[in-house]
Amino acid sequence: MRTRQTIAVIGATGSMGTAIAKSLSKGNYRLLLFTSDKSKLKDLQKEIIATTPGADVEPISCSYTASWEADVIIVAVPFAMEKEVADKIREVANQKIVISIANPLNETYDALVTAPDTSAAEELQKLLPNSKVVKAFNTTFAADFAQPVIDGKRVDAFIAGNDNDALETVSEIVQAAGFNPVIAGDLSVSRILENMQLLLIRLGIKYNYNWLAGWKILHQ
């Protein structure tokens, strides 16, 4: 059995950071939560412990320290802030798994700001050349974490990356969060995954899915 892992969530008080932290606190993980607002972090820790007594969750006042202690780092900040985060954690994220959840949307949610021959995940990999960047959780909305089974079906959560061991580790994390992990390919497949979520966002706005929607591959 794998030893208990420590996961740092950078941007823990945002919609996704909070959803991920609440969800993974029910699993066998030690969670280190970081954002700049210490009081919001304390509130989140209290809320998690109230609903999941015994959860191992700790607010950390520095992204460098959180990443230093972590086995896996989840970057749950807007795409535009990733360079700032990467510059702070680069040294201590060496050889570690870094999960890119970003969808690099424009301000009107109708296009991606990245060029067609790259993705947010690949840009993060360039910023953190010695880390194992894995794309995950970009195709799941924050609301899905409280309800990962929609219309009777467990929502698929796609994963992409270049390191097989890292893909397996992230699959376990995705499963612990209640989703059905689907390893989709190498890191360049993130281009497709980020466009898939652009489509789902546009459909959600058009048909008023209320942010509770997800992907499911139907197959035999």
Ligand SMILES: NC(=O)c1ccc[n+]([C@@H]2O[C@H](COP(=O)([O-])OP(=O)(O)OC[C@H]3O[C@@H](n4cnc5c(N)ncnc54)[C@H](OP(=O)(O)O)[C@@H]3O)[C@@H](O)[C@H]2O)c1
């Ligand atoms: N919302 C979704 O359903 C969803 C689904 C899939 C993927 N995503 C992706 O998830 C990421 C986060 O989205 P979100 O909706 O959770 O955004 P959000 O609610 O705006 O939260 C962003 C978080 O990042 C923190 N943050 C901002 N700049 C930071 C920095 N320089 N260093 C450290 N922390 C920083 C914020 O903290 P402060 O408030 O203290 O600044 C906040 O906790 C985005 O890349 C988005 O594309 C979102």
